[in-house]
Structures are given as structure tokens and as C-alpha cells.
Amino acid sequence: VRSASDWKRRRQEILELFQANVFGRSPKSKHARFEVFDTDKTALGGRAVRKQVTIYFSAKKDGPKADLLIYLPAGASKPVPMFLTMNFWGNQSVINDPGIRLPTLWDPKTHVRQQASEDSRGRDTEFDVEKILARGYGFATICYQNIEPDFKGGFVGGIRPLFFTRGQSEPAREDWGAIGAWSYGLSRAMDYLVKDKDVDSQRVAIMGHSRLGKTALWAGAMDTRFAxxxxxxxxEGGASLYRRNYGETIANLVGAFPYWFSTSLQEFADHTDRLPVDAHELIALIAPRPVYITGGEDDRWADPKGEFLACVAAGPVFRLQGAQDLGTDEMPALNQPIMHTLAFHVHTGKHAVTAFDWDQFLTFADMHLRR
Incomplete structure (x- = not known):
């Protein structure tokens, strides 16, 4: 691969390899339907406009559906850039706002659906919604459980059966896994944002943490509308090099969470060296769009060094397309971000999203999404 046109061809080949061997083949989208059921122009003490939108993934009203929560800065005079995220515990968990509809969620232990409680409001500290709005960005989020419940066999309560062929009751070998389904949910949320005149749909960043960080990478590779x-x-399975075999491994992943991926990935559990793709190629699939990868100092299971090495190895594809790579192959010190088109840092502490992280994400967005 010596030119941008060579990469365009090679990119399709690599995308095909990821679909065949890692995440599975995502089907063509079915027409989603959107119902705006809430608009509050005085939300969060007058600092935001809140919208809530139900996304119906099929023509049936009693079929799979999910609520998309949107906040826009109050008084915005033009369409705003957005952060689109997935959350773990329901939209009500991201901020303590009594106007957010309480969802029905799947319990990953009992596999039973139950109504979220009032005391779950604002329990998730992963998102600094107020800071995002104050910087002039909108914020949107959707709960991943409403796309597909996160447990083995949970696919029956999610969107994947909508795409089964007649007589099919289980995912086939190269069918998409849960990460593919969650990524599909992000793309359907994007379908709505494209229609919303208050949103600048050319400037939508997706953000995810942990398994939803894997999801964000795959969604960004599959859907080039994400800026x-x-x-x-x-x-592992995200930004950390698969073949490094440090911390979590492919064998660990397919042993504990086989349903996240295509069944075909299980064939590489003890033969990672035979996988035809690796994490640096997943990052490269997103180029030349800006990509920010982070890790935690104490999160050896997620292997921050392996994530850094993957960023370095993805660099040539960014450069080939006129974008800036990290510009170094030396691991940065703690809390010392490297920011170009490709960005990376390791924060002090554990497997988490921190206030420091959000400060860097917003600075990165200012670099690339401001007009």
C-alpha cells in the first residue's frame, strides 16, 4: 500500500477480515422509526434543552426499542457538534435529572427485565454532561442493554433476531455478535441526529468505555459518518494489540464473553498468531478521522502499553492520508496526552473514565470539530 487509493482498496479487505473473523457480519440496516416524546427547553436549571427520542428498530411497536437522550446547550444560535455515547445503566444514570424517563432494563445476573429505580438517577460518574454543555457541545446517550442485553443468550431480547433467516434460532458462525449489535444501535442513533436540525451531524464524535470502547471503535470503522x-x-478486542498476549487475551474474551463477537473468533482462542488482523488495523480503519485512545495506569488487564503500540502501528495509514500520527514511538508519561489526528494518554488510576479524560476529550474536540 503506497497511496491513498491503494489504502481504499486495502481498507475494504481489512474490514472484510474483521467481519469474517472478529466482530461478525453486520446486516444492512432495517428502517428505524423515531418518536420524539419529550422536549424541555428549560432542562438542568435552564442550562440545556433536553430531548428524548424512542428509536424503534422494527415496524412493530412492541419490538426492540431504545430511548435516546439528548442535551443541547441552551441558547445555541446554530446547530451544535455532539458527543454520542452508550451508557451501561440507563439514561437516567448519566445525570440526576428527574425529567429523564426511567427505563426497563435487563438484570445481567437474573436475566429478568425490571424497572430502573429513582435512586439510580445520576449514579454513573462516567459522563461530565454539565462540562460538555458548558464547552458548547451537545450530549447524546443510549443504553446498550436496550440494543442487546449483556449476557450469554441475551440476543433473544435484543435486535439480532430481527435479522434471522426463516427457521434460524441461533447466530451463525460469521453472524455479528453483541458488539456488532451495539454498534448498529449507535448508527441508528446517528440516523436520528442527521434529521435533527439542532445538531451538526457532520461533527458527531462517538465515545465509549471498556466493552463500549470496543464498540465505539467498531462503529467508527463501519460508519464513516462519525467524525x-x-x-x-x-x-483486548479493542485498541490493545491482540498478539501481545498481555493482560486480557483472546482466550479470556471468548471464554467469558463469547457472545460479544462472531463465533468464528473462538477458533483463534489458543492461536492468536493465526488471526489475520490486529488492533492497529482496527484503529487504521477509522483514519483519517481523529481517534483518541486512552488507558489507565493500574488497568493492566486492558494493557495500556498494548494500546499505545497499536496507535504507533496505525500511524502510517494516518500519514498516508495526510493526517498526523502520534509522532513518537516512546510511551508518554502519565497524564501527558499526545494530540494530533491520532491521540493517546494514560491517566492515573484504574479502569475508568476520569475528569482528566474529559478535559482532554474536549480539548481534542476543540482541535478537530470547532468551526
């Missing part, structure tokens, strides 16, 4: 991809502590 920026931010992946926090995504580890």
Missing part, C-alpha cells in the same frame, strides 16, 4: 472516535480502556 471522531474516542475509546477509553477498550483493551
Amino acid at each position: 471522531m472516535v474516542i475509546s477509553s480502556c477498550s483493551g
Whole structure:
């Protein structure tokens, strides 16, 4: 590969290899339907406009659906750039706002659906919604459980059966896994944002943490409408090099969470060296769009060094397309971000999204999404 046109061809080949061997083949999208059921122009004490939108993934009203929560800075005079995220515990968990509809969620231990409680409001400290709004960005989030419940066999309560062929009851060998389904959910949320005149759909960044960091990377690779991809502590199956075999491994992943991926990945559990792709190629699939990868100092399971090495190895594809890579092959010190088109840092502490992280994400967005 010696030119941008060579890469365009090679990119399709690598995308095909990831679909065949890692994440599975995502089907063509079914037409989603959107119902705006809430608009509050005085949300968060007058600092935001809140919208809530139900996304119906099929023509059936009682079929799979998910609520998309949107906040826009109050008084915005033009369409705003957005951060689109997935959350773990329901939209009500991201901020203590009594106007957010309480969802029905799957319990990963009992596999039973139950109504979220009032005391779950604002329990998730992963998102600094107020800071995002104060910097002039909108914020949107959707709960991944409403796309597909996160447990073995959970696919029956999610969107994947919508795409089964007649008589099919289980995913086939190269069918998409849960990460593919969650990525599909992000793309359907993007379908709505494209229609919303208050949103600048050319400037939507997706952000995810841990398994949802893997999801953000795959969604960014599959859907080029996302202008920026931010992946926090995504580890193995995400931004960390698969063949490094440090911390979590492919064998660990397919042993504990086989349903996240295509069944075909299980064939490489003890033969990672035979995988035809690695994490640096997943990052490269997003180039030349801006990508930010982060890790935690104490999060050896997710292997921050492996994530850094993957960023370095993805660099030539960014350069080939006129974008800036990290510009170094030396691991940066703690809390010392490297920011070009490709960005990386390791924060002090554990497997988490921190206030320091959000400060860097917003600075990165200012570099690439401001007009």
C-alpha cells in the first residue's frame, strides 16, 4: 500500500477480515422509526434543552426499542457538534435529572427485565454532561442493554433476531455478535441526529468505555459518518494489540464473553498468531478521522502499553492520508496526552473514565470539530 487509493482498496479487505473473523457480519440496516416524546427547553436549571427520542428498530411497536437522550446547550444560535455515547445503566444514570424517563432494563445476573429505580438517577460518574454543555457541545446517550442485553443468550431480547433467516434460532458462525449489535444501535442513533436540525451531524464524535470502547471503535470503522472516535480502556478486542498476549487475551474474551463477537473468533482462542488482523488495523480503519485512545495506569488487564503500540502501528495509514500520527514511538508519561489526528494518554488510576479524560476529550474536540 503506497497511496491513498491503494489504502481504499486495502481498507475494504481489512474490514472484510474483521467481519469474517472478529466482530461478525453486520446486516444492512432495517428502517428505524423515531418518536420524539419529550422536549424541555428549560432542562438542568435552564442550562440545556433536553430531548428524548424512542428509536424503534422494527415496524412493530412492541419490538426492540431504545430511548435516546439528548442535551443541547441552551441558547445555541446554530446547530451544535455532539458527543454520542452508550451508557451501561440507563439514561437516567448519566445525570440526576428527574425529567429523564426511567427505563426497563435487563438484570445481567437474573436475566429478568425490571424497572430502573429513582435512586439510580445520576449514579454513573462516567459522563461530565454539565462540562460538555458548558464547552458548547451537545450530549447524546443510549443504553446498550436496550440494543442487546449483556449476557450469554441475551440476543433473544435484543435486535439480532430481527435479522434471522426463516427457521434460524441461533447466530451463525460469521453472524455479528453483541458488539456488532451495539454498534448498529449507535448508527441508528446517528440516523436520528442527521434529521435533527439542532445538531451538526457532520461533527458527531462517538465515545465509549471498556466493552463500549470496543464498540465505539467498531462503529467508527463501519460508519464513516462519525467524525471522531474516542475509546477509553477498550483493551483486548479493542485498541490493545491482540498478539501481545498481555493482560486480557483472546482466550479470556471468548471464554467469558463469547457472545460479544462472531463465533468464528473462538477458533483463534489458543492461536492468536493465526488471526489475520490486529488492533492497529482496527484503529487504521477509522483514519483519517481523529481517534483518541486512552488507558489507565493500574488497568493492566486492558494493557495500556498494548494500546499505545497499536496507535504507533496505525500511524502510517494516518500519514498516508495526510493526517498526523502520534509522532513518537516512546510511551508518554502519565497524564501527558499526545494530540494530533491520532491521540493517546494514560491517566492515573484504574479502569475508568476520569475528569482528566474529559478535559482532554474536549480539548481534542476543540482541535478537530470547532468551526
